[in-house]
Amino acid sequence: MKNPFLIAVFLMIPMLVLFLTIPMIAYSGAKSHIKTENQDCAECHSQQSETWLDGKHGLMNVKCVVCHGSPDENFVSSPGLNRCRGCHSDKIIDVTTKLTKKEQSCFICHDNHTVAVKESAKVKAGFHK
C-alpha cells in the first residue's frame, strides 16, 4: 500500500471511529461529571432546564438530581430504570415485561426532559394501563 491517499484513509478510519465513539462511550457509561462547586445545573444546561421546567417533572419539582444524581456523587448522564422507580414502579414493570432487553428504557417513548410521549414513540395508547 504505497498510495499516500489510501494510507491516509486507512489511518483516518480508526481515528474517525475513536472520535465518534469516545463521546458516546462517555455519554452512555457516564459516571463522572466535571466538578461544579455550587453552580446550578441550569448555568451550563439551560436548554435542558427550560425544557424540563415546562414539562410535568418541572411543574412537580422532580429536579435534576432525582434522575441524574449529584454531579459530584452518584452521577448518571443516562438514568436507568431504577431512577424512575420511586414514583413509577408499576410502569417499569410494563417496560421490563413488554419491551425487549435492548428497548428497556422509559426514554424510548418519553422525551428526556419534558417526559411527554414522543411523536416517534413505538407504542402509545394502552402500553401503560
Added chain:
Amino acid sequence: MKMTRRQLLKYSAALAAASAAGLELTLPKELMAAEADVDKWVKGVCRYCGAGCGVYVGVKAGKVAAVKGDKDNWNKGYICLKANFLPAIMYAQDRLKTPLLRKGKDFLRISWKDAMDIMVSRFADAYKKDPQSIAFYGSGQAFTEESYFMNKLFKGGLGTNNIDGNPRLCMASAAVGYVSTFGKDEPMGAYDDIYHADCFFIIGSNMAEAHPVVFRLVNEQKKRGAKIIMADPRRTLSARIADLHMSFIPGNDLAILNAMAHVIVKENLYSREYVSKHIVFKKMVDPGPPPKIEKTTWDDYAKVLEEYTPEAAEKISGCSKEDIIKAARWFAQSKATMSFWCMGLNQRTRGVWVNNLVHNLHLLTGQINRPGATSFSLTGQPNACGGVRDAGLLSHLLPYGRLIANEKDREEMEKFWGVPAGRIQPKPGPTAVEMFRALGEGKIKAMWIACTNPGQSLPNVDAYRKAMDANDTFLAVSEAYHPTRTSELADLVLPAALWVEKDGTYGQSERRYQYVEKAVNPPGEARPDLEIMIEFAHKLFKALNLEHEAKRLFNYKTSEDVWNEIRLCSRGTAYDFYGMTRERLKKAHGIQWPCPTEDHPGTLRRYTAKYGDVLVKKFDPQAEDVSFYGAKADGNKATVWLRPHKGPAEPPDAEYPFALTTGRQIEHWHTGTMTLKVPELRRSAPAAYVEVNPRDAAKIGLKNKDKVKITSRRGSIVLEARVTNVPREGLLFVPMHYPDKMINALTNDAFDALSKQPEYKICAVKMEKA
C-alpha cells in the same frame, strides 16, 4: 469514642461546610438498588412530612437500599424528590451508635447501663426535690406508641404536666382552630376531597415544596377544570398553577378573610339553610386570661363585617379589592371549595383567629360536609396529628380529645390508667417556648428531648440555646445523629433507632393511621425510643420506691401492647379507632378514624352521617345528616367566630423596615439533620440564602449573589442574596433548614395567646450589604 467539645464543634462546622460545598462524607455509592437486587419490600410510610405518603422500603443485605411509592395508598405510588433518597439518611456518617456523656468539654462513649443510671439518678434527684422540675419535650416524628407512653408516664405516673412537643411550634393553632370552631381537633375531610373540588383556596402554604404529592393531586384536579386561588405574600412555586394569586402585606390576611366574608354576606352568597341549622356565633369579649367568650347573633356578626369592605381590606393588606371580591365569589359559588393552609396561618400570634376565619368561610357558604367541600389543614410532621394532637402529648391535653383543665376528663384518664384520683394535675403545664424559658430560669432541672432539634428550631433560638447549655441543669437528648445543634448542648446523648429500624404507628393529616413495619436493625447500640422509655420508666420508679406501680402501669413488651391500650383509650370517644387492630393496619394502606369496630372500613368524611360517619348517630341520634358532635355544649353546632383584624406582633417600622419570613425548600426537611446528609439533595440545595425583591435590592444597590446582612431585634445573619420577584416588596424570605445559618436566631418568640404557637412567619428586620 472521645470527642472534645472543640472537636465536636469543628466536626459540626465541617458538616456545615460540607453541606455548603456539596461535599460527600462517605455514604453508600449506589442507593438505588436494582429491582432484582432487593431482597424484600417492606410496607411503610415516608419519614418526612405530614402528608403521609405510603411507601415500600427495599431491603438488601439487611440495609435500606431503595424506596418506592405505594400505589395502593392515597398517594397513588408517587413520592416527592426527597423521599426518593430516603435510604441515604440511614447510613450517614454521623449516625449515633453509642450513648455519649458530656464530661467538661468532652463527649465520652459510655455503656447503656451507665447512661440509664445517670439519667435516672438526675431525674429522680430533681423529682424528689420538686416533681415540677422535670420535663419532656417530644416530637411529631415519634411513633404514637412512644408519645402515648411518655404522656402516661409524666401525667399519669409522675403527676406532672411538664410535657409538650414540637407540634406546638407547627400545628397548635390549627388544632385550637378546629377545636374552637368544630368542637374537636383534626380535619373532617380527606385527600379524596381533592377529586371532588372545583375550587381550591390555598393560603399560607407553599405546597409545591412542602407537600409536593398533595400538590400533584391538586394540579391533576386543575387539569380537570378546578380553579385555584392562592393567597401568599410570595409568588412561590405553588403559585405557578394559581388562577388567582392574592399577594398581601404579611400578617394582614385577617382583614382579607373578613372582607371575603363581607362580600359573601353582602352579595347573599351564604347558605341560609346551613347557617340556620348548623351554626352558632361567638365573640371574645375579654382576651383574659382566661378569655371571656359570649354567644352572639347573625346580626351582630353582619354588623362587625360591615367595616371590612374590600376597599378597607385593600388599604390594610395591600391586596386588591377586585381580587378579594373575585376570591369570595369563587369560594362561595363553586360547586365544592376546598381550603388548604399550613404554617403561614399557624405560626402567627393570631394563628387561631386566622384559622377560625377560614372555617367561617366554609360554614357561611355551606362549603363543608360534602365531597370536595372542606376545610383542610396540612401538617408538617409525619405523626404530629396521630402521636401528639390525638394522643395528647401537649401540656394542656389528655388523650383523644380530653383536656387537663376538665375534671371529668382527668378522672376518666386516672381510672383508665389505674392511678390514684388526683394524680393528674389540674393546671396545664408549660408550652414549648414556656418550657425552655423555665429551663433558662432554673425551674426545670432535668429535661429529656427526643426526636427533635429545638437547638435549631426554636424561635429566638440563641436565648434558649443558652438555657440548654447551662451547667446547673441536666439535658438528655435522644437522637439518631450526633452532633446536631441540640445534641451538641446535651449532657447525655442517647442513640436512637431511626424510621424503619423500629416499628410503630403514624397518623397523618386526613386522620389516616398507618403502621410502619421494622425493616432493618438499627446501627451499633442504637435502640428504639419506646424501648428506652419503658426501661427509663421502670428504673425511675424503682429509684422513687414505686417499683410495684411501675410493674402495673408500664407492663409492655412490644409496641403492639402499647397500641392495644391506645385503641382502648380511644374507644367511645369522638376519635374512636378501636377497630384498628395491628393486624388490620399491617395489611391496610392506612385506615381513617373514626373506625370503632374491627369490621368498620374507616371514615373518609367526619360529621356527616350521609357520607358515612357512624359516630353522628351515636353522639347525636336526632341528627338528619350533619352534626358537630364534638361541640355538645353548642347543641352539636359549629361556631362562626367574630374575629377582628389584627396584624403581627412585630410589624416592620422605620428602624426595621422589612418583614422576614421563613419556610421550606423541596429538597430539605425541617432542620436538615436527615436531608442535608443526602449528597443529591445537598447538591441541589446546598446553602441558605435570602430572597430579596428587586425593588428592595435596588434601594441598597444589592445585586444577585451579593452578601447581605439581615438583623432583627434578636440577632443577625449574613447570607447570599437571591434577587427575585418571588417575595413581594418589603418581604425577605430565608429557608429554615441550615444548621450553619440558623435563621431562628432572628425570628420572634412571641406566641399566640390561645395556642401558644410562636410567630415564626413574621418579624421585623433591617438589611445592609455585608
